[in-house]
Amino acid sequence: MGSSDSKQSFRNAVCQLTSKTTPIEATDDGFWKQLIWNDAIHTPNDIFTLVEPEDVRTMRDTCPSNLATICYKAVEHLVAVSSGLSAISTASDQRATLNSVRLLIRILPFVFEDPNWRNFFWSTISDKADQTNQDTGETSSPLAHSLLSAIANLLFSPDFTVLPSTKAGPDNPDDLTSFDSCEFIWEAGVGCSASPGSNAKLDNNRAELLKLLLTSFSEVIYLPPSDASPVNRWVSFFTSGENRHALPLLTSLVNVVFAYDPVGYGLPYYHAVVVDFRERLVEVAVQILIITLDNEGEASQPGTIEPGTTQPELQFQDNLFCHYVSRLYREEDFHFILYGFTTLLNNPLLQTYLPNSCKKIHFHQELLILFWKLCDINKKFLFYVLKSSNVLELLVPILYHLNLCRSDPAKTGLMHIGFFILLMLSGERNFGVRLNKPYQLKVPMDLPVFSGTHADLLFLVFHKVITTGHQKLQPLYECLLTIMVNVSPYLKTLSQVTSSKLLHLTEAFCTPWFMFANSTNHHLVFFLLEIFNNMIQYQFDGNAQLIYTVIRKRSIFHELANLSTDPQSAIKPRRLLQGDHPARETSNQSTAKQPVASSDDGQTPAATAVEVAQTVHPPTLAREGSTSSRAAAAESDSVPQDRWVATKEWIQSWKQKLPLQTILRLLQVLVPQVEKICIDKGLTDESEILKFLRHGTLVGLLPVPHPILIRKFQPNAGTTLWFRTYMWGLVYLRNIDPAIWYETEVKLFEIQKV
CATH class of the missing domain: 1.25.40 (Serine Threonine Protein Phosphatase 5, Tetratricopeptide repeat)
Incomplete structure (x- = not known):
């Protein structure tokens, strides 16, 4: 009964937000407790069920102040809990943090959908922002900056997304804004020789934060191809020097992806008995990588690099993710990445005597895009692949x-x-x-x-x-x-x-x-x-x-x-x-x-409907x-005037x-x-x-060899736009649990229901 009552109170709060006659104040803590501190919300699907698309559109179109307030309150909570190492140590705090993340995932697509709302996160909310600045001592900044910085901090939050540090004394800082996140890289591999360990809870929390990050990057899909800028402002800020976690986060994403072994111990039907929490994290990590590496800022495209030459150091200075990838040079790092690619791409080809006894991954398309981007950005990696x-x-x-x-x-x-x-x-x-x-x-x-x-x-x-x-x-x-x-x-x-x-x-x-x-x-x-x-x-x-x-x-x-x-x-x-x-x-x-071919091609359920x-x-x-x-x-001898005639x-x-x-x-x-x-x-x-x-x-009988x-x-503007369209179309189809962008008016590509 308690859970159902809490969900009903959550739904009642949503109905209040959509009512024209009841504007909700940000200072009404009792009301916001029903949404953010609700202990009956356990999964993202709970939020997507309780908050329907029409609810968000009604808030946006008829109660804009309520939509602005709920966005601000969710971001405010994330900023608050990301400012200290012990701010989310309790289960209640962690649940409230995840609820804020899930609310933003649900709301952001509908904010991007309306041209009049797209700049909302890039402007400051004077009254609320000033109050927050007085409390935290921070200078006023766009809500998008606060959100992205909070996500970056939370991705290295002890006991929430990483294991707590064993250090004590002055080497253990008091807040997330000053500690060295390079010591908390998620997995061994590039730049990290020892695996720090993980568990299902940490992987799930990481995945939900990355889903929010992915959603925030998706503003581009609500712009038609003719209006889509080659630079995504959300990605630009997150991959800039403003994000002090850029290097450890990039390294964590790369290592999590290429250290992943879907087969595990190799026992038949092992995946049917034991839930693989890491797979969900790996899928969203690959998607974050291909999107961030596609946004190269103002830097020019890399030219043809001959074997033995080095990349210009500042070629991708506007995008630290691209910059760090272009600086990779150690053969052990290249071996780790290439081995990960071959292991994952060959997984769908595995053959066993027992039907469906081996786990098969379904994100091979994202892996191919990632391989393309890595070879394009780092020519030394391409030459390593070719000589291997x-x-x-x-x-x-x-x-x-x-x-x-x-x-x-x-x-x-x-x-x-x-x-x-x-x-x-x-x-x-x-x-x-x-x-x-x-x-x-x-x-x-x-x-x-x-x-x-x-x-x-x-x-x-x-x-x-x-x-x-x-x-x-x-x-x-x-x-x-x-x-x-x-x-x-x-x-x-x-x-x-x-x-x-x-x-x-x-x-x-x-x-x-x-x-x-x-x-x-x-x-x-x-x-x-x-x-x-x-x-x-x-x-x-x-x-x-x-x-x-x-x-x-x-x-x-x-x-x-x-x-x-x-x-x-x-x-x-x-x-x-x-x-x-x-x-x-x-x-x-x-x-x-x-042709006669198997239909089991790793197609996601969404692809059968969209x-x-x-x-x-x-x-x-x-x-x-x-x-x-x-x-x-089959054509007749009569030729239309607009048809090619030899x-x-x-x-x-x-x-x-x-x-x-x-x-x-x-x-x-x-x-x-x-x-x-x-x-x-x-x-x-x-x-x-x-x-x-x-x-x-x-010899001597043929013409001189040519x-x-x-x-x-040769890349150009058309191919760049095509890759971006294909990449986001793939991300759209792959994210069906929950279906983040369904029932929204996407303009970058066409959605056909079949």
């Missing part, structure tokens, strides 16, 4: 998710970040060389059976994405082929299966009805020809299977060399012949043939205006630039020799032909 053999342990889970999510339109963002990471890695020679390591894992992917290297796995997944992926992935085709071009000069051998799939892509993209569908499709043909040229010129000796497949499919290249410059004469025969090849998978037939429609696409890599080849084949002059302008010389010269030399061997020896087994090709040479051209990812 563990880079392949990152590659496999990325390819796993790309293959699994290729037909899910709601996972387009995951596909983008996965391909962008691979593009970044492929820009370095070490990555291409590492791909020659044999692939021996048994990761469940619906790919053709093959025996080969990690390069084979990469090419086969890309082929699967192009041939059976969702049509929303069409703008990424150039990115996929660019990755393949970047690594192709270093691939010593491709399997027969991979070679056939590569020729299949070439055959599909070289069909005139696809090349002429718009003004950019022919670029894909150039990329494919460059792949063949790189492997012929630089890796001929080990690629007998590829050379043999090229010889077998030589008609593709001869037809391309003799491509008619008359668009109509080229398209019509293809339309007539299309029915003769019903098994051909064209590059855009995703709606005709769906789809975040990304409204911004990276213009640097996107191939705009591409049309479905299937649709092109002309003879346009075809001639790029046909003469096709890099076919190396391939045609190879065919000119090898085809007669292979045919002669087959006739003379009566061969019907391809093994003898492959043996001949392995021992053959084209220089290796590597294309790297």
